[in-house]
Amino acid sequence: MPKRLSREFYTRSTLIVAKDLLGKYLVRRVGRKTLVGKIVETEAYIGPKDKASHSYGGKITDRTKTFYLKGGHLYVYLCYGIYLMLNIVTEKENKPEAVLIRALEPVGKYDFSKIKNLSNGPGKLCRWLEIDKSFNGEDLTKSKRIWLESRGEKMKKSRIKASRRIGVDYAREWANKPWRFYIFENPSVSRR
DNA sequence: CTCGCGATATTCT
DNA sequence: GAATATCGCGAGA
Numbered sequence: 523m524p525k526r527l528s529r530e531f532y533t534r535s536t537l538i539v540a541k542d543l544l545g546k547y548l549v550r551r552v553g554r555k556t557l558v559g560k561i562v563e564t565e566a567y568i569g570p571k572d573k574a575s576h577s578y579g580g581k582i583t584d585r586t587k588t589f590y591l592k593g594g595h596l597y598v599y600l601c602y603g604i605y606l607m608l609n610i611v612t613e614k615e616n617k618p619e620a621v622l623i624r625a626l627e628p629v630g631k632y633d634f635s636k637i638k639n640l641s642n643g644p645g646k647l648c649r650w651l652e653i654d655k656s657f658n659g660e661d662l663t664k665s666k667r668i669w670l671e672s673r674g675e676k677m678k679k680s681r682i683k684a685s686r687r688i689g690v691d692y693a694r695e696w697a698n699k700p701w702r703f704y705i706f707e708n709p710s711v712s713r714r
Numbered sequence: 715c716t717c718g719c720g721a722t723a724t725t726c727t
Numbered sequence: 728g729a730a731t732a733t734c735g736c737g738a739g740a
Contacts, residue, residue, distance in 0.1 A: 565732075574732070585725060603722035605733050622732060645733045689732050 532593030559626030605645030
């Protein structure tokens with residue numbers, strides 16, 4: 523039985539949430555169709571101390587203010603002028619921590635060859651889900667167009683791998699923190 | 715297979 | 728004016 527994730531799920535420690543999100547389902551309603559994807563790759567951003575995070579140093583700007591909402595909201599922003607990134611805010615209000623959703627495994631009738639390329643990267647999954655900037659600040663516990671749910675599957679700990687984060691080399695030693703989590707040998711995990 | 719690069723626009727300095 | 732939490736293409740090996 524699918525069950526929408528509650529506020530309590532999101533307001534826990536960011537590293538716990540990042541790992542716990544693996545194997546959960548993201549549901550996106552757009553018009554008459556419903557897109558569903560299983561989360562297979564995440565990254566934790568733990569500001570203000572985390573140099574790789576937009577909330578580094580406790581900085582608040584127009585772009586990053588939704589980062590400071592309580593857990594369960596979305597932080598969506600544009601990167602490289604082309605791609606949107608989808609983040610799930612964690613922890614309590616004014617604690618700017620979040621989990622970047624890096625890859626989903628599409629659920630439904632897709633060719634295997636398509637599945638591999640639809641949402642195996644943070645920019646691509648936003649395009650697939652038709653996410654736009656209006657999703658910034660969306661509340662996942664209330665929204666009618668996007669939410670997360672558990673389908674009662676247990677994720678084996680042995681399937682979860684951790685690694686350094688991707689694309690944040692400018693953060694130097696912070697880029698080496700093992701804060702990227704993914705499901706081992708899942709074909710939808712982003713390459714590298 | 716790996717590497718390098720350009721696209722593109724919003725944000726921040 | 729510079730930087731950017733990415734992606735796909737084309738060249739070379």
